[in-house]
Amino acid sequence: MNKKIFLFFIILLVVLTGCKNDNSDEFEFISVDKNLYNTKGLDYITCRRNTTTEDDSKVDIQYKVYYGEEKNVEILTSYEKVTSSSNEVLDQYEDAYNSIYSVYDDLKYYDHETKRDKTSVTSVTYINYGKIDMDRLMKIEGTEDNVKVVDGKIKLDDWKEFARKYGTECASNS
Numbered sequence: 683m684n685k686k687i688f689l690f691f692i693i694l695l696v697v698l699t700g701c702k703n704d705n706s707d708e709f710e711f712i713s714v715d716k717n718l719y720n721t722k723g724l725d726y727i728t729c730r731r732n733t734t735t736e737d738d739s740k741v742d743i744q745y746k747v748y749y750g751e752e753k754n755v756e757i758l759t760s761y762e763k764v765t766s767s768s769n770e771v772l773d774q775y776e777d778a779y780n781s782i783y784s785v786y787d788d789l790k791y792y793d794h795e796t797k798r799d800k801t802s803v804t805s806v807t808y809i810n811y812g813k814i815d816m817d818r819l820m821k822i823e824g825t826e827d828n829v830k831v832v833d834g835k836i837k838l839d840d841w842k843e844f845a846r847k848y849g850t851e852c853a854s855n856s
Contacts, residue, residue, distance in 0.1 A: 724748040739766040
């Protein structure tokens with residue numbers, strides 16, 4: 683498959699979320715430099731959806747969208763965990779995650795890690811939209827079927843509208 687099909691698959695998988703007001707689902711991996719993703723003073727929404735795929739895998743997708751006073755998305759963290767009893771299915775997801783996210787390897791303020799155990803593959807992504815080179819990001823991702831970017835910024839309402847197209851409803855955590 684080509685890069686755009688893989689990217690579309692992951693974006694679709696990430697965006698197909700439902701929301702939950704819950705702080706208990708912290709997701710982070712040790713290799714991420716947390717200084718690049720300082721969320722102090724930012725508000726956030728937490729979204730989640732649990733689903734089953736055509737291959738009977740269970741997929742738990744969550745993310746936190748951090749935003750400032752002007753309601754611009756500053757930091758997005760996503761967590762995707764695919765659980766399956768099939769090693770072949772887990773191999774496919776692990777390969778897909780590693781392949782898709784490899785195009786971001788040299789992009790500062792975009793970090794991704796994939797971990798695998800006996801029954802699952804977990805993908806965690808951190809994006810600092812407040813500091814990332816948005817032009818370079820859009821060159822990688824493309825603007826077609828993507829969230830609206832205006833003057834290098836993503837408004838929280840635009841992000842929620844984009845996500846809502848795929849069944850996501852999010853509420854604040856206040």
